[in-house]
Amino acid sequence: MRKLPPLGSLRAFEAAARHMSFREAAIELGVTPTAVSHQIRLLEQICKQPLFRRRPRPLALTRAGERLFPVVRNGFDSFATAIASASAGVGERALRVTSPNAFASRWLVPRLPKWRDEHPKIPLEIIGTDEVLDLRAGNADVAIRYARRMPADLAAQEIFRDIFFPVCTPELLANGGRQIERAANLLQYPLIHFDWLNRDPEAPTWAHWLATARSVDPDIPETNKAWDLSFREEIHAIDAVAAGQGIAICSDVVISRDLKSGALIKAHTFSLPGYGFYLVFVPNHPQRSSIEAFSSWMRSVV
Amino acid sequence: MRKLPPLGSLRAFEAAARHMSFREAAIELGVTPTAVSHQIRLLEQICKQPLFRRRPRPLALTRAGERLFPVVRNGFDSFATAIASASAGVGERALRVTSPNAFASRWLVPRLPKWRDEHPKIPLEIIGTDEVLDLRAGNADVAIRYARRMPADLAAQEIFRDIFFPVCTPELLANGGRQIERAANLLQYPLIHFDWLNRDPEAPTWAHWLATARSVDPDIPETNKAWDLSFREEIHAIDAVAAGQGIAICSDVVISRDLKSGALIKAHTFSLPGYGFYLVFVPNHPQRSSIEAFSSWMRSVV
DNA sequence: TAACCTAGATGAGTTCAATTCATCTAGCGA
DNA sequence: TCGCTAGATGAATTGAACTCATCTAGGTTA
CATH class of the missing domain: 3.40.190.290 (D-Maltodextrin-Binding Protein; domain 2)
Incomplete structure (x- = not known):
């Protein structure tokens, strides 16, 4: 049985990892930094380990975070491409x-x-x-x-x-x-x-x-x-x-x-x-x- | 700028396509069939075209749906694997x-x-x-x-x-x-x-x-x-x-x-x-x- | 070295997207 | 032809996501 975390938490994680900043991730997602923080914390609870090292600055990924990031980023990239392809040309088609x-x-x-x-x-x-x-x-x-x-x-x-x-x-x-x-x-x-x-x-x-x-x-x-x-x-x-x-x-x-x-x-x-x-x-x-x-x-x- | 649809809609779509049934997808996701129906309709609006042929039965994917399905399924599979890997062994580790x-x-x-x-x-x-x-x-x-x-x-x-x-x-x-x-x-x-x-x-x-x-x-x-x-x-x-x-x-x-x-x-x-x-x-x-x-x-x- | 600034954390309160409920429709099989 | 089932529609409800207020730590600057 495949088990997925709340996908929003993956979204927040991926954006924060890409920007290496919760604040910038929040700007991209159009939410407050707190919302990003909550979602990442939720995901860390699911993974039962930290995904980011917050202190000392700057923000950094943990080993587990480093392993997860490319998987999620690549998945989202492929989704975005496929959706763009499905809806592209409909107007122009x-x-x-x-x-x-x-x-x-x-x-x-x-x-x-x-x-x-x-x-x-x-x-x-x-x-x-x-x-x-x-x-x-x-x-x-x-x-x-x-x-x-x-x-x-x-x-x-x-x-x-x-x-x-x-x-x-x-x-x-x-x-x-x-x-x-x-x-x-x-x-x-x-x-x-x-x-x-x-x-x-x-x-x-x-x-x-x-x-x-x-x-x-x-x-x-x-x-x-x-x-x-x-x-x-x-x-x-x-x-x-x-x-x-x-x-x-x-x-x-x-x-x-x-x-x-x-x-x-x-x-x-x-x-x-x-x-x-x-x-x-x-x-x-x-x-x-x-x-x-x-x-x-x-x-x-x- | 990467643009993603609501991820829940992708979730519903993928489950329905895998089962080729809204009802069974709903059972898997633990929601009502109506919720699945709403989410898929939302995604179809985003794609600006149908992803499923509902009538006549049985349910079938459209061409666009067929193209999107493997991308989403593979992405979710890789997420689930990566998350399981991140949390596996933590308890046993x-x-x-x-x-x-x-x-x-x-x-x-x-x-x-x-x-x-x-x-x-x-x-x-x-x-x-x-x-x-x-x-x-x-x-x-x-x-x-x-x-x-x-x-x-x-x-x-x-x-x-x-x-x-x-x-x-x-x-x-x-x-x-x-x-x-x-x-x-x-x-x-x-x-x-x-x-x-x-x-x-x-x-x-x-x-x-x-x-x-x-x-x-x-x-x-x-x-x-x-x-x-x-x-x-x-x-x-x-x-x-x-x-x-x-x-x-x-x-x-x-x-x-x-x-x-x-x-x-x-x-x-x-x-x-x-x-x-x-x-x-x-x-x-x-x-x-x-x-x-x-x-x-x-x-x-x- | 102290003061100020900034980024992330915490937790209670609020919001809105997701979901349910009630009802309808179409088509499938007996 | 009738009963059943699966998906659709839209208003009402719900709960996960989000915000707000406040706090903390560390980084920088004067």
Whole structure:
């Protein structure tokens, strides 16, 4: 069984030994010399022998004191270093943001220069992954989570909700880039699909879009065709669309810049509801103010 | 400037990390789990990040916690070892007694078996030296000091006062071992001298003894002869006397056993006052009870 | 050599950081 | 689904740490 003395007594001892003066130790510790004297006396009682020779002056360590001093000093040095290391950079440390790949690529990364302009002192580190990282384990500071509902296990804020509709390059369309009026006409073009990780039957896939659009427009024929081109990840489907390879059902949020620039267009007016983008973080996170700044910026940036 | 957190918080953290349980840490530290929780939270605030992941169970260290834990554990281990080493053996440690050489040889050492009989649990370590060892520096626990007056700088007790008179073996004397009546007759024998460290003009040397005895017995001739044989240390002079090489002015205390056994005799009745034997120790010495036992024993042992 | 100054000691009284208590929450297992 | 358990929260309490008043010893200076 490990037995430790009151640690305050070690603190007083070490400071007095370093300064070889109770008075100076007291100044360093922000107490009176008497407090130092009491603590050292306590430690001497525990050790059952003197650790300092007080008389005659000057103060000197006894043999036992000399043996103990470097052990305590080195221990405290290592504590101070480790604590400084644990808390260092937290203020200066980049805010680590984890986000689904598509959102990181199409929404976040293109807007980073605007973040840097607005918040030059808060560097961001972007961790693009479709995996859900454990924030409590410290793997990231803040997560952008794409979910149907507000996550309940951590602090969360809703930033956006998106909708899904057919998207392609203007050049792809035979009508000179104007929106298609009859949904059935979409079937003349290659349909690009991507997987949804959660296997939600209501996820806005082509199959779901077509089935739902048919209730509004009975002209859409029943078909086994669900897609012509399929990708595992959303970001790759978007890349294929942008390369003019077909039409995909895309999130209006993720491709908002492409829509605004005209690089991509809404191929048909009918849309399906998507999910929400939530900013998620550990409650009372030390970088809370940076997180709040990031949240506000996300809501306002165009 | 080195900056340390409240050490109690490190204590709680380390115990919780070792047990990977706040509850068990609390049991070890003898506090409630709440106290552990508060301390760890305080430390996390200082580090500006979590050190433990509480949810979901089981409790786990964060990355920062993992980095801090071995540093703190190792530091505390080294403290506990050093403190145990500083206090170990103090209770079991021999009482270190420093004494003038002559007293150690002729008085103390021959009586050690009696000490062992009476106090089997208190071993003695005898440091025979005519040097004055610094008790405050922990070089010895208790000193037998031979001085004219009670030492004032430390706790002291007078044990004996001695007197000095001519001493020789019975075989040395031409009259069959009977005491010499006329002091002048002593001059027919080799006079053995030893140095007094303190150069006291009233120290009981042959010169002083003869000068003082002459005021009582005018028959003692003026003489330049101060000694025939001289030694640096008292113990060597006594050894020469015991070997039948002459007569020395000796302390009745130091050679009390030799006088009692008849190995040495008082060569003449005239005596000079000596000094006192004082037992000296650091006030509030941890082995105070052993010191008191030693003091009592010295006074009573024959 | 005496007076003054300073650093550490002693012990009673005071203070505040550490701790407890009462209550709540979340998640784990039966 | 319910009961149990471990950790969290915050106000109230406690006791170790600290201060204050006074003393002592020794170091320096005039």
